[in-house]
Amino acid sequence: MASLYVRLSRRNIVEQLPRxxxxxxxxxxxxxxxxxxxxxxxxxxxxxxxxxxxxxxRTLFDSMKRRDTVTWNSMISGYVQRREIARARxxxxxxxxxxxxxWNLIVSGYFSCCGSRFVEEGRxxxxxxxxxxxxxxNTVISxxxxxxxxxxxxxxxxxxxxxxxxxxxxxxxxxxxxGDVESAVGFFRTMPEHDSTSLCALISGLVxxxxxxxxxxxxxxxxxxxxxxxxxxxAYNTLIAGYGQRGHVExxxxxxxxxxxxxxxxxxxxxxxxxxxxxxxxMMMCYVKAGDIVFARELFDRMVERDxxxxxxxISCYVQISNMEEASKLFREMPSPDVLSWNSIISGxxxxxxxxxxxxxxxxxxxxxxxxWNTIIAGYEKNEDYKGAIKxxxxxxxxxxxxDKHTLSSVISVSTGLVDLYxxxxxxxxxxxxxxxxxxxxxxxxxxxxxxxxxxxxxxxxNEIKLYKDVITWNAMIGGxxxxxxxxxxxxxxxxxxxxxxxxxxxxxxxVLNACAHAGLVEEGWRQFKSMINDYGIEPRVEHFASLVDIxxxxxxxxxxxxxxxTMPFKPDKAVWGALLGACRVHNNVELALVAADALIRxxxxxxxxxxxxxxxxxxxGQWDDAESVRVLMEEKNVKKQAGYSWVD
DNA sequence: GTAGGGTTAG
Numbered sequence: 080m081a082s083l084y085v086r087l088s089r090r091n092i093v094e095q096l097p098r099x100x101x102x103x104x105x106x107x108x109x110x111x112x113x114x115x116x117x118x119x120x121x122x123x124x125x126x127x128x129x130x131x132x133x134x135x136x137r138t139l140f141d142s143m144k145r146r147d148t149v150t151w152n153s154m155i156s157g158y159v160q161r162r163e164i165a166r167a168r169x170x171x172x173x174x175x176x177x178x179x180x181x182w183n184l185i186v187s188g189y190f191s192c193c194g195s196r197f198v199e200e201g202r203x204x205x206x207x208x209x210x211x212x213x214x215x216x217n218t219v220i221s222x223x224x225x226x227x228x229x230x231x232x233x234x235x236x237x238x239x240x241x242x243x244x245x246x247x248x249x250x251x252x253x254x255x256x257x258g259d260v261e262s263a264v265g266f267f268r269t270m271p272e273h274d275s276t277s278l279c280a281l282i283s284g285l286v287x288x289x290x291x292x293x294x295x296x297x298x299x300x301x302x303x304x305x306x307x308x309x310x311x312x313x314a315y316n317t318l319i320a321g322y323g324q325r326g327h328v329e330x331x332x333x334x335x336x337x338x339x340x341x342x343x344x345x346x347x348x349x350x351x352x353x354x355x356x357x358x359x360x361x362m363m364m365c366y367v368k369a370g371d372i373v374f375a376r377e378l379f380d381r382m383v384e385r386d387x388x389x390x391x392x393x394i395s396c397y398v399q400i401s402n403m404e405e406a407s408k409l410f411r412e413m414p415s416p417d418v419l420s421w422n423s424i425i426s427g428x429x430x431x432x433x434x435x436x437x438x439x440x441x442x443x444x445x446x447x448x449x450x451x452w453n454t455i456i457a458g459y460e461k462n463e464d465y466k467g468a469i470k471x472x473x474x475x476x477x478x479x480x481x482x483d484k485h486t487l488s489s490v491i492s493v494s495t496g497l498v499d500l501y502x503x504x505x506x507x508x509x510x511x512x513x514x515x516x517x518x519x520x521x522x523x524x525x526x527x528x529x530x531x532x533x534x535x536x537x538x539x540x541x542n543e544i545k546l547y548k549d550v551i552t553w554n555a556m557i558g559g560x561x562x563x564x565x566x567x568x569x570x571x572x573x574x575x576x577x578x579x580x581x582x583x584x585x586x587x588x589x590x591v592l593n594a595c596a597h598a599g600l601v602e603e604g605w606r607q608f609k610s611m612i613n614d615y616g617i618e619p620r621v622e623h624f625a626s627l628v629d630i631x632x633x634x635x636x637x638x639x640x641x642x643x644x645x646t647m648p649f650k651p652d653k654a655v656w657g658a659l660l661g662a663c664r665v666h667n668n669v670e671l672a673l674v675a676a677d678a679l680i681r682x683x684x685x686x687x688x689x690x691x692x693x694x695x696x697x698x699x700x701g702q703w704d705d706a707e708s709v710r711v712l713m714e715e716k717n718v719k720k721q722a723g724y725s726w727v728d
Numbered sequence: 729g730t731a732g733g734g735t736t737a738g
Contacts, residue, residue, distance in 0.1 A: 093734090125729070151731035183730040217731035248732035279733040316734040323735095367736095391736040398737090420736040485738055611738040685729040 190222025193515035224253025255284025286321030323365030429458025500531035514544035529559025566598030592626030622658035632662025
């Protein structure tokens with residue numbers, strides 16, 4: 080009864096089938112098709128595509144002597160899944176005969192690519208279709224909905240001959256992607272029958288919009304699970320996961336405990352509402368997110384039915400707390416580790432800085448996917464092995480894996496680390512051509528440009544962001560201006576940010592204070608520092624004190640800076656002493672410079688910077704004997720002068 | 729081989 084609409088749609092498709100020519104059925108008799116070499120190859124092809132091995136799939140496709148429409152469709156589907164629309168289109172144009180599935184595939188391909196040009200082409204092809212089935216309509220409706228074009232989605236929804244649950248789900252999801260909770264719920268209520276998939280769509284969208292109470296209310300209202308509805312446990316699992324994401328572990332557990340377990344009664348024969356492995360995994364994930372590893376482990380140990388997801392969840396939990404011993408132990412124990420298990424282990428090793436072992440695991444993987452590459456590249460970037468990251472990035476492309484926004488975000492950070500504007504610009508072009516930039520991509524571009532001295536380009540990226548700019552984006556731009564000495568611009572942008580009610584973070588204030596330091600604004604600096612504490616309730620950190628020391632020092636208020644260091648509630652770190660030492664050099668205060676240099680040398684005995692600064696100070700003042708003794712001391716302590724620190728300036 | 733929805737990796 081709950082699948083009424085699904086049944087309706089099946090009837091639709093079945094009714095339309097006779098009008099659609101299916102090539103393989105007419106080309107060869109059915110009885111020997113199943114065992115035919117063609118069918119065997121088709122199965123192999125779809126298996127390769129399912130496991131993401133696209134280049135192997137293409138090799139097989141190219142080597143096949145006979146191909147039917149299913150062969151072509153499978154290959155097209157592989158490219159569509161990977162958003163390689165040009166390749167998909169080429170095959171679509173080349174194929175000898177197209178059926179409705181071929182058309183649906185290519186239309187769906189265009190709609191899942193970003194950019195209005197693609198959407199228009201998808202729509203054009205939809206209009207050109209010789210036959211349309213329910214899937215064709217739903218593809219276009221969901222395509223518009225995901226691209227924020229709810230006007231078109233609704234227009235087509237109203238124009239389609241008969242709806243099924245999928246049509247409704249696509250519209251509901253579309254509303255919720257746009258944050259339109261009211262319309263989503265309203266639309267859900269117009270459905271004559273609610274099946275679990277619509278309920279899932281609604282609940283997961285409500286959770287994304289932070290509407291947990293509303294989601295719980297609707298779940299209660301739609302039945303407590305024992306009234307014959309299909310798989311209502313899906314909807315429960317959605318909400319359990321949603322509570323987990325928002326940190327409401329107790330509510331999640333109440334819901335979980337409310338689902339009957341298998342051993343609650345002996346009524347096994349009848350299919351009914353029960354906990355399944357996803358319920359267990361979702362509940363386990365709640366504990367993982369809350370950092371409650373003991374509870375997660377307890378649940379895992381109690382589970383009767385185990386799947387890879389359960390193992391992977393627990394592995395990722397140990398990875399998150401950096402317990403690689405336990406993570407590796409589980410990895411070895413699990414019956415068949417999959418690509419997710421490998422990726423988690425690689426990520427954990429990279430996070431611990433063990434790049435060699437991470438790389439070793441990476442190379443031993445039976446099959447890598449895009450995330451494997453992203454994980455290892457991000458690992459190299461975070462550990463500042465930029466050359467290694469670039470090498471992997473080229474290898475990835477040689478192996479036919481296309482970078483996505485995560486890859487690009489990492490390699491843009493690599494170009495920042497290398498201060499390589501040329502590379503950064505090339506990557507920026509790649510971004511423009513291949514992905515719809517999101518916040519992390521824009522933020523890494525802004526940081527890259529400003530670190531590479533191209534503040535105008537940073538500003539262009541910032542201004543071209545059409546949608547909402549998150550606080551990290553603002554921080555990146557304000558920080559860029561501040562480090563460039565463009566204090567007025569930094570402070571102006573900060574004002575604008577506050578006017579737009581974007582809540583600043585402690586990082587924003589580090590940049591604001593740096594801007595004040597560059598501009599010599601002592602009063603303004605203090606004012607901002609106090610405003611941070613009093614207006615925004617942000618606890619000052621040692622970084623803020625370092626900026627204040629810098630502000631005072633640059634203005635020659637060295638004793639005030641020293642007093643601040645002595646009274647601040649933190650142990651001064653190298654940034655604090657570095658700021659003081661730099662100021663002492665500018666204002667030729669040898670006495671305090673020695674204090675700062677001494678502290679710096681204690682913190683970082685191997686660093687040559689304080690020695691070089693002291694040397695240059697003495698040299699500047701013409702005190703060559705003292706300068707020479709610094710050099711000798713450095714030799715004695717076996718400190719090597721690092722590139723980038725000049726003996727002259 | 730195609731449209732929507734629940735848990736795990738970057």
